[in-house]
Amino acid sequence: MGCCCQYGVELNRGGGAQMKRPFLFEARIGIILFSWLALMLFICPRLYALSNDDCADCHGDKDFSVVKNGKKISLYVNFDLFKQTVHAENGCLSCHEDADVEGDEHPVLGPVKCANCHDKIAEIYEKSAHSEFRQHGDMLAPKCSDCHTKHAIFPPTDKRSSVYKLNIPYTCGRCHREGSKMTKAEGYRLNQHNIVENYSMSIHGRGLFVDGLLVTAVCSDCHTAHNIRGEDDPLSSVNRKNIIDTCGRCHAGIVAKFKKSVHSPLVTKTKKRLPVCIDCHTSHTIKRPKGSGFRAIIASECGNCHEEESKTYIETYHGRASLLRGGAATAKCSDCHGSHYILPASSPDSTINKANLVKTCSKCHPKANVGFTEYLPHADYHQKGKYPYLYYTFLAMTGLLVGTFSFFGIHTLLWLGRSLYNRVIHLIRIK
Numbered sequence: 470m471g472c473c474c475q476y477g478v479e480l481n482r483g484g485g486a487q488m489k490r491p492f493l494f495e496a497r498i499g500i501i502l503f504s505w506l507a508l509m510l511f512i513c514p515r516l517y518a519l520s521n522d523d524c525a526d527c528h529g530d531k532d533f534s535v536v537k538n539g540k541k542i543s544l545y546v547n548f549d550l551f552k553q554t555v556h557a558e559n560g561c562l563s564c565h566e567d568a569d570v571e572g573d574e575h576p577v578l579g580p581v582k583c584a585n586c587h588d589k590i591a592e593i594y595e596k597s598a599h600s601e602f603r604q605h606g607d608m609l610a611p612k613c614s615d616c617h618t619k620h621a622i623f624p625p626t627d628k629r630s631s632v633y634k635l636n637i638p639y640t641c642g643r644c645h646r647e648g649s650k651m652t653k654a655e656g657y658r659l660n661q662h663n664i665v666e667n668y669s670m671s672i673h674g675r676g677l678f679v680d681g682l683l684v685t686a687v688c689s690d691c692h693t694a695h696n697i698r699g700e701d702d703p704l705s706s707v708n709r710k711n712i713i714d715t716c717g718r719c720h721a722g723i724v725a726k727f728k729k730s731v732h733s734p735l736v737t738k739t740k741k742r743l744p745v746c747i748d749c750h751t752s753h754t755i756k757r758p759k760g761s762g763f764r765a766i767i768a769s770e771c772g773n774c775h776e777e778e779s780k781t782y783i784e785t786y787h788g789r790a791s792l793l794r795g796g797a798a799t800a801k802c803s804d805c806h807g808s809h810y811i812l813p814a815s816s817p818d819s820t821i822n823k824a825n826l827v828k829t830c831s832k833c834h835p836k837a838n839v840g841f842t843e844y845l846p847h848a849d850y851h852q853k854g855k856y857p858y859l860y861y862t863f864l865a866m867t868g869l870l871v872g873t874f875s876f877f878g879i880h881t882l883l884w885l886g887r888s889l890y891n892r893v894i895h896l897i898r899i900k
Contacts, residue, residue: 519569521548524561546620554622583613593695598702609644609651616640632694635677637687638665658699667753684719691715691752707752709745716746726810744774758808761797771802781847800833805846 584591602610676685698705717724772779
């Protein structure tokens, strides 16, 4: 009687051994696995062989190019430079998935899908104005490679990067400079022109280009890098409701004061439109606040909202002097009311509160006293009820001037007539 043991061997009466099924099963599995592996290596020879060096055989040649629509297009890639980029550890196939073919030649490659790795950024971009334009068929709108380049992609802190602070205005300027294909395209909807040119001459632009200050604001600081939206979009960083916080990323101290002022919606509850940063400073033509160019337009800028106060200011000595050459040094609205921390006269902290007027006026008039501050900077001589003395003084002086000039005007005309009459009589007598 034979006996089965755990090793799959049966002993027969003759003392011999006979192989059982477990050994046959394992042998079959081994043959199947070996055959499958050999088949995969035969069908997909490039899966393990295609590397960046393989691509460099063709694309590493500076003369490697193709002609499309009569235009020569270079297909050269600087692989030495690529090895220094953020994608240096990635193979070409990581981006160019459809290049994984057998043989040296491959068909025209499809668009690179950056979202495969940068999915969160891609989600943000998909909701931006740039993506919206592309979705509606405007292929001039930028995609990833238009801003970051195709292969020379470096960290934003690298001076070679197209999104390095000093380079961003040039990168954005490829589309937004005046005269570019974008600005000439039908349907270009930006309501501003010479954006890059104006920025370069602004305090931000001069801080970047002249002084080399990396802390100065560039395009992406205000508009963000990927979530770029139109100014009318409530989610836009440059929408009126959001612009204060956007500017506050750099000007935190100023914004903290502004939010306590009468111009802040947190303080003044009204349906009227309250001024924000860009109303006074503009968006791309921002001037140095203490410069003569900015000071010369303060009254007119404030007058856009405070029309009546602007008119009465012009009637004062300060206003008249400001219209003269060199009038930038004359007291302007912000010299008396403050620039960002503007409070009502009733506030004890206001620069125009009665208790603070001497101090405010003393900034320009060191010898100012309480009597000096009785000056009425916005008095309107047309308002009889509010300024009766000024009103009647105006009437009296106007009557005096009109009466005097009228009397002597009539006197001059009568005297002229008499002189002509006497001259004619004199000529007649001579003859």
